[in-house]
Amino acid sequence: MGALVLLLTTLGLGGGSAWLVIRNLYYICQPSEVLIFAGTPTRLLKGKTVGYRLVKGGSSLQMPLLEKTFRMDLTNMIIDLKVVGAYSKGGIPLTVTGVANIKISGTEPTLHNAIERLLGKSRKQIEKLAKETLEGNLRGVLASLTPEEANSDQIAFARSLLEEAEEDLQKLGLMLDSLQIQSISDDVNYLDSLGRKQQADLIRDARIAEARAQAESIIQASANERETALRELARDEEIAKVEATKGVRDALTKRTALVTEVESIASAQIAEVEAEIKVEKERISETEQRLQADIIAPAEAHRQRSIAEAKGEAAKIIEDGKAKVLGLERLGEVWRSAGKDAREVFLYQKIEVLTQMMAMSIPTIPITGVTVIDAEQGTQATKIAAFLEQLNHSTGIDLKQMLMQNPLLNSNSQGTKTLESVAKAND
Structure with missing residues (x-):
């Protein structure tokens, strides 16, 4: 100045x-x-x-x-956004409309970017540049979202678009104050189908909620009934307790009389049993005396007699043994005095006794028949006689009798004569 x-x-x-x-x-x-x-x-x-x-x-x-x-004007600029045929994640083309409020940034260093890039441009040119930039960012954000994500949470969608466009707008020196997504649609009715599905899900959830409410109501009613029943049971229990207490008091009152009666009955039974015990003791004593007289005394006498007899038998056996020993000693003296011929003399004396013992050991054998065979006929006649006997014993066929009765065999030669001789011998 x-x-x-x-x-x-x-x-x-x-x-x-x-x-x-x-x-x-x-x-x-x-x-x-x-x-x-x-x-x-x-x-x-x-x-x-x-x-x-x-x-x-x-x-x-x-x-x-x-x-x-x-x-350079810093006031807001209202930009209408519309993106047609922007492909979302999954290849579904979407049409998105929205409104953005932007302005030239009044703070450094973004303001210097605006001066370098926007100074001298009209307001319409700046709005066009900002619109094209935002629509490009909008297409980029849609490419990373599915139609469900973009349509279900438009606030999050707008926030993602703000984050995507912030850097590009700062390079231009612009600042995005606000962004509103107005509508999202598509030409293939994908979102309509999604909306119908969501509506069906809402209806299903509403029905489920209603069913749950009814179930909870039924459960609550059941709980109320249960509570009522429990209270009635508690009341009945109290009544039963009162009646049981009264019964106990009555029983206690009657117990003394009953105990006295039972004790008197028990005393009488005890006295009766004690009397029976005395009678049984007398009976046992009498039985013991009778057994002593009838069984034990005779048994003792028999035992003493048996002992005496056994002692007598033992004395006899001892004396016999002594006599045998004495006899054997004398026999030994005689055997030694006889010399070498003592053995033969002893055997000669015992031959008669041994012969009798051997004859007694042979059992009596019954003889049913005797066969005499001529010495001239030899072994052949013996075999025939044995065969005829075995045949008769095993089959019951008396071949010898049959041969003697057959007239044809009576005129045969030497073999026939042999059979006749054997048959006669058997007779």
Whole structure:
């Protein structure tokens, strides 16, 4: 400002000239805009130098001949979005409509991007550029979502679109204030079918909820009935307890009389049993005396007699043994005195006794027949006689009798004679 006053004074301009200069070179910046004074080099905070200076929410004078002033509107721009035939994940083409509110960013460093890219463009050109950018981002977001995801949660869909478009808009110097997805549709009726399915699911869930409510109502009614039944049972139990207590009291009252009666009966039975015990003891004593007289005393006498007899038999056996020993000793003396012939003499004396013993050991054998065979006929006649006997014993056929009665065999030769002799011998 001081340099400007100095310049006006130097030029010798009057008050009217100063007013004209201030009117044409003094700019006031509205809150919804930013002033760019191009031509003056300015160093930014990061050390970058730009050929303009910015005024936002204030006023400033343009350096005559050195600067040129531009205004940039920061108010909102409403953009209608519509994407037709954008393929979603799964290959379903969708049509999406929405509304976006964007504006030129008034904060650095995004504002410098807007100055570099949008300064000098009309508002319609900026809106067109922002619309094309947003529609491109919208197609990119749809490609990563299924129709169900895009249609079921449009808020999340819009949030994804904001995140996708934020970087591209910042490069242009724009800022997306809000984004509303108005409608999502398709030409193949996929979403309609999905809607019908969702409606059917809602109806199913409603029916399930209704059935559950009815079931819970039935369960609650059953619980109420159960509670009522339990209360009735508790009441009956209390009544039963009272009656049982009364019965116990009655029983306790009657118990003394019953105990006295039972004790008297038991005392009588005990006395009777004790009397029977005494009688049985007398009976046992009498039985023992009778057994002593009838069985034990005779048995003892028999035992003593048997012992005496056994002693007598033993004495006899002992005396016989002594006599035998004495006899054997004398026999030995005689045997030694006889010398070598003692053995033969002893055997001669015992032959008669041994012969009798051998004859007694042979059993009596019954003889049913005797066969006499001529010595001249030899072994053949013996075999024939044995065969005839065996045949008679085994089959009952008396071949010998049959041969004797057959007249044809009576005229045979030597063999016939042999049979006749054998038969006669058997007779």
